[in-house]
Amino acid sequence: MYRSLREAIRDAESREISLARLALEAESKDQGRPVAEIRSALKRALDVMRGAIAQGLTGDHKSASGLVGGDAAKLRSGPPGPLAGTPFRDVLARALAVQEINAAMGVIVAAPTAGGAGVLPAVLTGLADAKNIGDEQLVDALATAGLIGAVIAERASLSGAEGGCQAETGAAAAMAAGAATEMLGGTPTQVGHATALAQQGTLGLVCDPLGGLVELPCVFRNATGAAIALAAIEMALAGITFAIPADEVIDTMGEIGRDMDVRYRETAGGGLAATPTGRRLARERLVQIKKA
Amino acid sequence: MVSLLDIIGPVMVGPSSSHTAGACRLGLLARCLVGGTPQRARVELHGSFARTGEGHGTDKAIVAGLMGFRPDDERIRAALEIAEKEGLQYTFEKTKLGEEDKVHPNSARITVERGDRRSVMLGSSLGAGRILVTEIDGFPVEVSGSYHTIVLVAEDVRGSVARIATILAEDRLNIATLRLTRKERGGDAFMVIELDEAPDEKARDDIRALPWVRWAYRLDKVSA
Numbered sequence: 448m449y450r451s452l453r454e455a456i457r458d459a460e461s462r463e464i465s466l467a468r469l470a471l472e473a474e475s476k477d478q479g480r481p482v483a484e485i486r487s488a489l490k491r492a493l494d495v496m497r498g499a500i501a502q503g504l505t506g507d508h509k510s511a512s513g514l515v516g517g518d519a520a521k522l523r524s525g526p527p528g529p530l531a532g533t534p535f536r537d538v539l540a541r542a543l544a545v546q547e548i549n550a551a552m553g554v555i556v557a558a559p560t561a562g563g564a565g566v567l568p569a570v571l572t573g574l575a576d577a578k579n580i581g582d583e584q585l586v587d588a589l590a591t592a593g594l595i596g597a598v599i600a601e602r603a604s605l606s607g608a609e610g611g612c613q614a615e616t617g618a619a620a621a622m623a624a625g626a627a628t629e630m631l632g633g634t635p636t637q638v639g640h641a642t643a644l645a646q647q648g649t650l651g652l653v654c655d656p657l658g659g660l661v662e663l664p665c666v667f668r669n670a671t672g673a674a675i676a677l678a679a680i681e682m683a684l685a686g687i688t689f690a691i692p693a694d695e696v697i698d699t700m701g702e703i704g705r706d707m708d709v710r711y712r713e714t715a716g717g718g719l720a721a722t723p724t725g726r727r728l729a730r731e732r733l734v735q736i737k738k739a
Numbered sequence: 740m741v742s743l744l745d746i747i748g749p750v751m752v753g754p755s756s757s758h759t760a761g762a763c764r765l766g767l768l769a770r771c772l773v774g775g776t777p778q779r780a781r782v783e784l785h786g787s788f789a790r791t792g793e794g795h796g797t798d799k800a801i802v803a804g805l806m807g808f809r810p811d812d813e814r815i816r817a818a819l820e821i822a823e824k825e826g827l828q829y830t831f832e833k834t835k836l837g838e839e840d841k842v843h844p845n846s847a848r849i850t851v852e853r854g855d856r857r858s859v860m861l862g863s864s865l866g867a868g869r870i871l872v873t874e875i876d877g878f879p880v881e882v883s884g885s886y887h888t889i890v891l892v893a894e895d896v897r898g899s900v901a902r903i904a905t906i907l908a909e910d911r912l913n914i915a916t917l918r919l920t921r922k923e924r925g926g927d928a929f930m931v932i933e934l935d936e937a938p939d940e941k942a943r944d945d946i947r948a949l950p951w952v953r954w955a956y957r958l959d960k961v962s963a
Binding site: 448470471474477478479485488489491492495510511512548549550551552553554555556557558559560561562564567589590592593594596597600601604605606608609614622656658659660661662709712713714715733 | 748786793844
């Protein structure tokens with residue numbers, strides 16, 4: 448797989464193919480598996496993503512601690528805001544839905560991680576459904592997202608414990624932004640700008656879950672991560688470019704992650720987890736988990 | 740090498756790819772060391788595994804892996820109750836396996852016993868469900884679970900690689916990668932052999948039967 452988005456974009460453009468096709472061919476070569484087999488694995492992932500969204504939108508589930516759950520359903524049927532009826536609100540609802548199911552120990556696709564699992568399905572299926580884009584193109588988009596994620600894994604990190612939330616929901620937003628930009632007709636170069644725009648918007652984001660549980664703020668970080676991805680897609684497709692190349696933005700994310708204090712890397716030692724309310728809620732809820 | 744399907748995946752029971760899915764995979768590999776569900780398991784959790792494991796179901800996921808459940812198996816939720824019925828006795832301890840900068844933040848040492856077999860494995864969950872086993876029975880290894888793997892320690896004798904390659908070829912197993920390390924000339928040689936196909940227990944037994952092989956393990960492919 449590629450270790451540089453710049454190289455992938457260069458290869459795709461010189462061969463006049465999509466990044467999705469480039470990624471599928473590279474994976475096929477690396478793993479010695481036919482493209483059709485990789486596509487069918489991605490299709491299965493897509494089906495699981497849709498399943499988690501559908502289940503999450505019903506609002507009929509509880510997390511281990513009871514801290515989160517039921518908010519996706521509020522966006523679906525609660526009072527309207529200024530964005531009611533737009534794909535934006537729908538994408539937010541889907542991101543919450545997947546993450547609520549994850550917190551309830553339901554089945555999801557870790558893409559790239561479980562903690563950031565809501566962003567990619569929400570952005571891709573939300574925009575595909577709004578634009579009548581079929582599953583074949585969604586599978587392509589997942590391949591492009593995988594390529595971007597692989598580059599991030601090689602150059603930086605996809606672990607909150609290593610790099611903070613910028614490496615989880617931040618990486619997910621970068622993957623979703625790039626993948627959706629291609630799905631909606633963007634060129635590989637535009638995909639690079641979308642990826643950079645989304646990742647730069649999450650630089651420095653800490654991983655500070657209450658009690659260390661993938662619940663609060665994780666569920667909401669997925670919704671705001673999806674919002675950042677949507678902003679990046681809209682800008683990239685409008686022809687806006689970001690001066691720092693995606694590879695360098697990703698390298699920066701890695702560097703910030705390495706320098707980040709351990710309190711901000713999934714240990715519940717800092718950030719929202721260390722607030723008076725965060726500590727109180729964690730204490731109460733952990734007692735509850737132990738009893739259950 | 741990172742695979743697309745590691746990034747868009749695994750399909751898994753939540754809530755954490757490192758603390759739940761990765762933990763489950765570590766359990767699956769530890770299970771291989773004793774050739775089935777252990778009767779006893781001692782799990783020592785380090786770093787973030789120790790600090791936040793409970794809320795992530797890390798205990799459930801490791802126990803589920805020890806029983807052979809994969810990361811997408813919904814029985815993970817009830818793994819601790821199932822373990823009681825299956826006769827798997829387990830203990831969990833929070834510990835420090837080394838200095839913060841030496842040991843990965845999500846690490847576990849798992850000691851498993853089944854019949855007369857006993858093994859100790861040190862492994863880490865690297866994020867996105869990827870894992871790395873770094874030590875088996877005190878020997879440094881690197882096993883990612885992305886391939887079917889045979890690990891062995893042998894005396895440093897001439898022709899050892901050829902002999903083992905022949906056994907694998909006779910079993911129609913294709914070697915994907917082979918790493919050979921030794922601490923000193925004439926000292927124990929350590930081999931990690933990654934295979935494209937799954938070896939059976941017979942392949943392991945044949946290798947183990949070689950007089951100069953001290954021990955050999957067969958580890959399943961547990962990642963995409």
